[in-house]
Amino acid sequence: MEDLFANCNLCPRKCGADRTAGKTGFCGMPGYPVVNLIKLHYGEEPIISGKNGSGTVFFEGCSLGCVFCQNYTISRGPTGHGTAMDKESLSSAYLKLQDQGANNINLVTPIHFAPAVADSVALAKSRGLNIPVAVNCSGYDLVRTLKLFDGLVDIYMPDMKYFSSSFSSEYSHASDYFSVCCSAIDEMVRQTGSIKLGEDGMLKKGVIVRHLILPGGLFDSKHVLDYLTSRYGNRIYISLMSQYTPMPSCTGKLAKRPSERSCSSLADYLASKGQVNAFIQEYDSSGKEMIPDFNA
Numbered sequence: 275m276e277d278l279f280a281n282c283n284l285c286p287r288k289c290g291a292d293r294t295a296g297k298t299g300f301c302g303m304p305g306y307p308v309v310n311l312i313k314l315h316y317g318e319e320p321i322i323s324g325k326n327g328s329g330t331v332f333f334e335g336c337s338l339g340c341v342f343c344q345n346y347t348i349s350r351g352p353t354g355h356g357t358a359m360d361k362e363s364l365s366s367a368y369l370k371l372q373d374q375g376a377n378n379i380n381l382v383t384p385i386h387f388a389p390a391v392a393d394s395v396a397l398a399k400s401r402g403l404n405i406p407v408a409v410n411c412s413g414y415d416l417v418r419t420l421k422l423f424d425g426l427v428d429i430y431m432p433d434m435k436y437f438s439s440s441f442s443s444e445y446s447h448a449s450d451y452f453s454v455c456c457s458a459i460d461e462m463v464r465q466t467g468s469i470k471l472g473e474d475g476m477l478k479k480g481v482i483v484r485h486l487i488l489p490g491g492l493f494d495s496k497h498v499l500d501y502l503t504s505r506y507g508n509r510i511y512i513s514l515m516s517q518y519t520p521m522p523s524c525t526g527k528l529a530k531r532p533s534e535r536s537c538s539s540l541a542d543y544l545a546s547k548g549q550v551n552a553f554i555q556e557y558d559s560s561g562k563e564m565i566p567d568f569n570a
């Protein structure tokens with residue numbers, strides 16, 4: 275079978291890097307999964323975290339590379355203290371999280387490792403993994419790569435970060451972000467179907483699209499909400515996040531938080547669209563405390 279890491283075109287950057295030969299592309303990562311942190315995580319939406327927590331695996335690196343990344347300490351290539359994991363060790367980690375009572379397995383930014391991660395999920399399922407598996411990603415994902423997860427993943431939690439190409443170019447060097455993200459979310463919804471909650475109130479299948487409100491991004495956010503509500507409505511959840519925190523490298527418009535007024539007006543705007551499958555993050559819950567401690 276073709277080694278998809280050998281001429282890497284797993285994401286829209288299409289670097290063509292031979293990651294099996296020590297070369298790296300935009301994401302900066304080798305051709306095997308590197309994990310920074312595995313833990314029960316309680317900071318996701320209530321239908322994901324619940325009381326028991328979400329069994330979260332944080333992968334290093336990212337193929338989008340937003341200038342304001344809230345997880346920048348692990349997303350900008352190898353940290354040097356991550357752990358290389360193969361499908362056997364990853365599948366054992368998922369089973370251990372299941373034994374600890376996790377509501378689900380939550381794979382954070384796994385797409386640049388997709389072939390190996392998909393294999394690890396398949397192996398874990400064959401070894402008794404029976405809780406939902408979620409992929410948590412930037413939305414800058416190719417449909418053909420997402421198809422590697424078809425039948426293995428129950429829940430997708432993509433971002434839809436931008437509508438305008440000027441924002442996506444300036445902040446993520448990805449002028450095609452919106453069109454790529456639209457196709458990706460279509461594929462995710464195709465794979466999972468509409469929202470399905472269990473008797474315990476936890477999400478078993480479906481898509482939660484997250485949108486982080488950016489400072490100065492009110493109109494762009496409205497376009498994102500217009501698109502999501504008109505295309506999917508209550509077949510998906512929309513999670514409106516106000517946790518944006520300026521990272522040390524952020525300057526200009528990005529050096530401050532979005533205003534409380536713009537966050538609350540977007541929440542009202544979303545409600546006015548009839549979107550009841552929604553999560554609105556409390557403005558006061560914003561801040562660095564929402565970001566996992568990757569150095570712990």
Ligand code: SF4
Binds near residue numbers: 289291
């Ligand atoms: S996954 Fe990494 S190496 Fe592969 S195309 Fe994307 S950025 Fe380039």
